[in-house]
Amino acid sequence: MGLKLKKIWDLLIFFVFNVVLSFADNITDGYTAATLWESHPMWAIQTIFWMMAPFLVELTLFFLQKCNEKGFRAAFKHLPLVMPLVNTRHLYMLNKVKYADPMDSADQIRIEEIRMEAGEPALTEGFMESGPQLLLQIHIILCRGDITNTQIITITVSLISLTVAACRGFFMKRDAKRADPEPSPHMMLRVLPYMMMVLLSNVSSWTFIIGILKGWTFLVL
Numbered sequence: 001m002g003l004k005l006k007k008i009w010d011l012l013i014f015f016v017f018n019v020v021l022s023f024a025d026n027i028t029d030g031y032t033a034a035t036l037w038e039s040h041p042m043w044a045i046q047t048i049f050w051m052m053a054p055f056l057v058e059l060t061l062f063f064l065q066k067c068n069e070k071g072f073r074a075a076f077k078h079l080p081l082v083m084p085l086v087n088t089r090h091l092y093m094l095n096k097v098k099y100a101d102p103m104d105s106a107d108q109i110r111i112e113e114i115r116m117e118a119g120e121p122a123l124t125e126g127f128m129e130s131g132p133q134l135l136l137q138i139h140i141i142l143c144r145g146d147i148t149n150t151q152i153i154t155i156t157v158s159l160i161s162l163t164v165a166a167c168r169g170f171f172m173k174r175d176a177k178r179a180d181p182e183p184s185p186h187m188m189l190r191v192l193p194y195m196m197m198v199l200l201s202n203v204s205s206w207t208f209i210i211g212i213l214k215g216w217t218f219l220v221l
Contacts, residue, residue: 003099018118023084025161028154054078054128090118119181126165134158139210166195
């Protein structure tokens, strides 16, 4: 693969995983909350709460860490629709990096830094927002006995976001030498079946727990 094609491929993968997926997740959740508001405001409020959960957690850490600037930036990123904008900026920064053969070590380090800056918040969004949102929508479907097209789309996007976050987390949460913030699609596909089995098992278990705890689920999630 030529250097130009490799750069286009890297930018495309980054755009899909960090911009498109994040934007789709935010939009579908917001639309779901709007459609639920007329029939069941409490479910709509819970949907909005989980959209805000990563921001609220990071904001709490911001105050616990004596209000440092880094903590505020981390919290601000998790407001709805902010993450896609931040990652669009990262995409622009990634595009400015010069590809060469061989790659300059400084450029390689810069690429890894950009990918890590985008990857870490994506893990938080996946586990604190997409996961609980998926469980909430399944609970609503089981309570109502029917499913809307909006919920089908929301559940699908949340499941994809959660699965991608789990796969990326597998590669990112290693020691500094082996950590990979942006694994290739090939490597993602290799761990995907195992992550899906783990996630589906956990989703099934949490569905029963939510059915028992109802509105108090946020205390244990």
